[in-house]
Amino acid sequence: MPLALFALTAGAFGIGVTEFVIMGLLLEVGASFGVSVSTAGLLISGYALGVVVGAPLLTALTQKWPRKTVLLALMTIFIIGNLASALAPTYALLMVARVITSFAHGSFFGIGSVVATGLVPENKKASAIAIMFTGLTVATILGVPFGTWLGQLYGWRATFWAVTLIGIVAFAVIALLVPKSSVPVVESNLKDDLAMLARPSVGLGLLTTILGYAGVFAIFTYIAPMLTEITGFSDTIVSPAMLVFGVGLLIGNLAGGKLADRWLKPTLIGSLGVLALTSLAMTFALHDRIAAIAFVGLLGATGFATVSPLQMWVLKTTDGAGQSLASSLNIAAFNLGNALGAWLGGVVIDHGPGLGAIPAVAALVTLAGIGVATLSLRAGSPGRMPIAAAQPKAC
Numbered sequence: 001m002p003l004a005l006f007a008l009t010a011g012a013f014g015i016g017v018t019e020f021v022i023m024g025l026l027l028e029v030g031a032s033f034g035v036s037v038s039t040a041g042l043l044i045s046g047y048a049l050g051v052v053v054g055a056p057l058l059t060a061l062t063q064k065w066p067r068k069t070v071l072l073a074l075m076t077i078f079i080i081g082n083l084a085s086a087l088a089p090t091y092a093l094l095m096v097a098r099v100i101t102s103f104a105h106g107s108f109f110g111i112g113s114v115v116a117t118g119l120v121p122e123n124k125k126a127s128a129i130a131i132m133f134t135g136l137t138v139a140t141i142l143g144v145p146f147g148t149w150l151g152q153l154y155g156w157r158a159t160f161w162a163v164t165l166i167g168i169v170a171f172a173v174i175a176l177l178v179p180k181s182s183v184p185v186v187e188s189n190l191k192d193d194l195a196m197l198a199r200p201s202v203g204l205g206l207l208t209t210i211l212g213y214a215g216v217f218a219i220f221t222y223i224a225p226m227l228t229e230i231t232g233f234s235d236t237i238v239s240p241a242m243l244v245f246g247v248g249l250l251i252g253n254l255a256g257g258k259l260a261d262r263w264l265k266p267t268l269i270g271s272l273g274v275l276a277l278t279s280l281a282m283t284f285a286l287h288d289r290i291a292a293i294a295f296v297g298l299l300g301a302t303g304f305a306t307v308s309p310l311q312m313w314v315l316k317t318t319d320g321a322g323q324s325l326a327s328s329l330n331i332a333a334f335n336l337g338n339a340l341g342a343w344l345g346g347v348v349i350d351h352g353p354g355l356g357a358i359p360a361v362a363a364l365v366t367l368a369g370i371g372v373a374t375l376s377l378r379a380g381s382p383g384r385m386p387i388a389a390a391q392p393k394a395c
Contacts, residue, residue, distance in 0.1 A: 002119050005128055007170070007177040008112045009135035011075055014166040015105050016139025017147055018082055019047060021159055022098075024148030028156040033091040040091075043098050050099040051335045055106025059328040062107075067115050067324075068178050071108065072171060078104040079167040086160035106335070109133075110328025113311050115178065123261055125315075130257025130308045137253050137304065141246035145239070201317040202326055204376035206333045209310045211369030212272055213337025215279055216303035218345040218362040220245070222355065223296065230356055231292040241296050248300025256305035260312050265377055268309040272373060275302040276366040282359035307334075313376070341365075 022029070022043050030040040062070045081101025088094035109132075116128040151159035196202065219226075227233045227241055259267040278298050285291035311330055318326040344365065345358050352361070 001124075001128065001131060004119050004178045005116055005131045007173040008071075008116055008132040009138075010166075010173050011071070011078075011108055011112065011170040012132050012135025013139045013143060014078065014135075014163060014170050015108060016136035017143035017166065018078070018101055018160075018163045019105065020140060020144045021147035021151070021163070022047070024144065025151045025156045025159060028151055029091075029094070032156065033094070035091055043095060045339070046095050047098050047102040047105075048335045048339050050102030051106045052332045054103030055110055055328040055332040056325060058103055058107040059110055059325050063324060066180060067111055067118075068174070068180050070111050071115065071174055071178065074104040074108045074111075075167055075171040075174060077101070078108075079164055079171065082160050082164040082167055086157045086164060106328050106331040109331045110326075111324050113315065113327045114323050117312075117315060119179075126260035126264065126308045126312045127254075127257040129311050130253050133253050133304075133307055134250065137246065137249040140249055141243065145243075196318055197326060197329070199317060199379070201376050201379035202314065204372050204379060205310070205314045205317055206326075206330055208268075208272075208369050208373040208376055209314075209330055209333035210337040210340060211365055211372060212275065212306050212310065213303075213334050214341040214344060215275065215362040215366035215369065216299070217338040217341030218348075218365065219279060219282065219299060219341075219359055220303075221342040222345045222349070222358055225355060226286055226358070227292060227296075230286045231289055233289065233292075241293060244293055244297040245300040248297035248302075249304040252301030252303065252305035253307060255301070257308040259305075260309040264309060264312055264316065268306075268313055268373055268377070269370060271302065271306040271309055272366055272370045275299075275306060276363045276370065278302045279359045279363035279366060283356065286356065286359070317376075 026037050026040040026043075029035075029043070030037050033040075058074070062073065065073075078101060081097055081104065084097035084100065085094055088097050112132055113129050116132045117125040120128045147159045147162065150162060151157075223241070223245070224235075224238045227237060228235060233241075256267065256271055259271075278295065282292075282295045282299065285295040311327065314326050314330045315323055341362070344361065348358050348361050349355050
């Protein structure tokens with residue numbers, strides 16, 4: 001694999017750390033600004049909403065820019081956002097800084113996916129996407145625990161200073177290693193790109209992503225109370241369980257990319273099917289300590305095995321400059337799925353059958369995703385743009 005892919009991985013690592021590390025620092029942030037933990041938790045929601053808004057907006061605004069220039073601009077936004085977070089004198093300004101940072105998230109992964117596939121042969125495109133997303137999985141396994149430890153030891157601002165430094169390093173390696181001509185820029189207009197998004201296969205593909213990840217995060221959001229209240233673990237087991245989950249993410253991500261390179265459509269349906277079965281089986285596994293930990297890892301593996309097939313399918317069903325917009329929207333769809341899953345799990349706890357039923361409900365949501373994915377596959381992949389219509393420019 002070309003070194004440029006690992007430059008994209010570095011950017012993904014930094015973005016992954018800044019997205020998730022705030023979860024381990026809510027107490028410190030809340031105490032610093034004199035706000036409740038629940039209010040501090042809105043920094044997570046604000047970031048997610050920023051991804052949803054920023055992904056299509058920035059991608060549309062930069063659609064005629066060379067892709068490498070866009071990636072460097074996005075890393076600049078990332079650096080500025082984290083620097084502003086480290087310096088924020090009030091909670092409100094920290095929220096603004098987090099939203100600014102989040103704007104780089106969706107577009108980076110969306111455009112980065114297009115760039116990654118342009119660096120490798122046809123039979124390695126899904127694996128290229130998986131390698132880029134490895135930065136996100138490594139951030140979950142190593143970056144977030146280290147960032148949490150750093151923030152607890154030296155103050156939460158130290159964590160954001162460290163992430164700012166990661167952003168500077170990522171900017172440098174992207175500038176050095178990503179070639180200007182990695183992906184040709186195709187002249188288009190926003191009207192044509194939006195028309196492309198109206199294709200049934202694209203819209204259904206985005207809905208598949210939302211439903212698939214709603215199932216994963218319905219469980220993951222409430223994994224700590226499940227392990228303590230249902231399985232009977234003490235609070236101290238939660239951190240090791242998250243490490244097991246992170247290892248599962250890494251394995252599933254790489255496996256999903258390899259399989260999607262050879263059998264994209266079967267992998268798309270099959271990975272969602274295995275995820276649904278895993279979710280359903282967790283209903284029973286949570287009552288045994290060994291099985292519960294094993295299934296936490298399996299949830300990570302099956303959940304992230306869907307990422308490359310889902311992202312690759314959206315790219316397959318689009319063409320030209322519209323690929324970047326559709327790819328970025330799919331990243332936004334992942335975040336919408338995260339928010340939907342967390343909300344759904346809360347509804348099940350507060351108004352439904354309770355905490356223990358979340359995995360079964362999550363399985364039903366994923367099954368709905370399989371149904372939508374089947375419709376998307378039946379809608380088919382439209383033909384590529386005619387060569388005469390494409391006006392490439394150097395990237």
